[in-house]
Amino acid sequence: MALGQKRYQRKAFVIPKLQITSMMDMFTIILIFLLFSFSDNPEKLSIDKGMILPKSTSQIDCDKNITLTLASDCLKIGDKKIARIKKGLIQNFDKNNPKSSPLYKHLLALRHDLEQKENKDNSSIVIFCDQRLPYKTIHQVIKTSGMAGFPHFQFAVLKQQ
Amino acid sequence: MRSFIKKRQKISEDTEIDMVPVMNMFLVLIPFLLSSASFFDINAIHTSVPVSQNQGQVDSKTQEIPKTIIPVIEVKENGITMYALSDQVATEVLNKWDMSFSKQGELYPLSEMIPYLEEMKSSFPKSDTMLIIPDENITYETIINTMDIARNSADKKLFPNVVLSEKI
Numbered sequence: 592m593a594l595g596q597k598r599y600q601r602k603a604f605v606i607p608k609l610q611i612t613s614m615m616d617m618f619t620i621i622l623i624f625l626l627f628s629f630s631d632n633p634e635k636l637s638i639d640k641g642m643i644l645p646k647s648t649s650q651i652d653c654d655k656n657i658t659l660t661l662a663s664d665c666l667k668i669g670d671k672k673i674a675r676i677k678k679g680l681i682q683n684f685d686k687n688n689p690k691s692s693p694l695y696k697h698l699l700a701l702r703h704d705l706e707q708k709e710n711k712d713n714s715s716i717v718i719f720c721d722q723r724l725p726y727k728t729i730h731q732v733i734k735t736s737g738m739a740g741f742p743h744f745q746f747a748v749l750k751q752q
Numbered sequence: 753m754r755s756f757i758k759k760r761q762k763i764s765e766d767t768e769i770d771m772v773p774v775m776n777m778f779l780v781l782i783p784f785l786l787s788s789a790s791f792f793d794i795n796a797i798h799t800s801v802p803v804s805q806n807q808g809q810v811d812s813k814t815q816e817i818p819k820t821i822i823p824v825i826e827v828k829e830n831g832i833t834m835y836a837l838s839d840q841v842a843t844e845v846l847n848k849w850d851m852s853f854s855k856q857g858e859l860y861p862l863s864e865m866i867p868y869l870e871e872m873k874s875s876f877p878k879s880d881t882m883l884i885i886p887d888e889n890i891t892y893e894t895i896i897n898t899m900d901i902a903r904n905s906a907d908k909k910l911f912p913n914v915v916l917s918e919k920i
Contacts, residue, residue, distance in 0.1 A: 615771060622778060723892070723893070725890065727888035750792075
């Protein structure tokens with residue numbers, strides 16, 4: 592009987608201890624990395640996929656204005672696609688008559704909106720341009736923007752480390 | 753003696769630091785920091801296109817400001833041509849800065865322009881505008897590199913206002 596009691600006697604349940612030291616190490620490394628890459632305005636500007644911005648020594652921050660994206664295949668104002676780009680040429684863009692282009696019409700509409708808001712001084716365009724694009728493409732855009740009342744630009748660049 | 757050792761072992765087993773609150777804090781901090789992290793720094797270069805002015809405005813300005821020049825950098829397929837423009841300075845003086853630099857392989861000799869730009873700036877310290885005229889097939893990267901050279905040398909500002917134009 593005594594033997595039987597011993598056989599069926601269960602061991603006291605011991606709570607398993609979780610070994611969290613390695614996890615703590617990992618979290619500490621992640622925390623330090625994130626603290627170093629902390630930014631007070633993270634969602635201000637974003638770059639399209641496939642776009643390569645040139646590097647520059649400029650130390651001036653980008654303002655949050657109208658963004659114009661010149662990728663290798665399309666032209667966008669904000670998130671709206673305006674035209675396609677093929678071999679460095681903007682489609683539906685007449686070089687001799689830029690005022691007939693969708694780009695000019697969109698920029699003019701934005702200009703009118705800004706004038707109604709009496710925000711004339713803060714009217715420079717931030718241009719995100721792929722570093723491989725030729726000047727003829729950029730020139731079409733900046734010339735049209737100037738005609739639409741936006742003669743000042745900010746070229747977005749990556750900070751040179 | 754044996755009981756003392758056992759007691760001591762027991763004490764040392766019990767003094768483990770409770771890491772759970774620290775873990776909780778980390779779990780709160782990490783999503784917050786992830787949402788506010790930026791993995792690339794975007795800066796800006798300010799530039800503009802030439803804007804037409806009426807003659808009256810131009811005349812009144814030229815009377816007020818000291819002598820200035822506008823350095824012009826033409827970036828071509830085969831190299832760089834540099835010269836200066838001004839309606840306040842004699843042509844002989846301006847001709848001093850007529851330079852051309854041939855392309856070295858695939859690279860433009862941008863650093864070779866620095867001494868001349870520095871000399872222009874020291875001769876006409878009030879000048880702050882530069883004109884860059886790239887050929888139509890010059891890449892945006894080359895234009896930005898040229899702008900960087902034109903705006904700053906190693907220790908001082910040269911011509912911070914860069915205007916992009918096309919050959920007329």
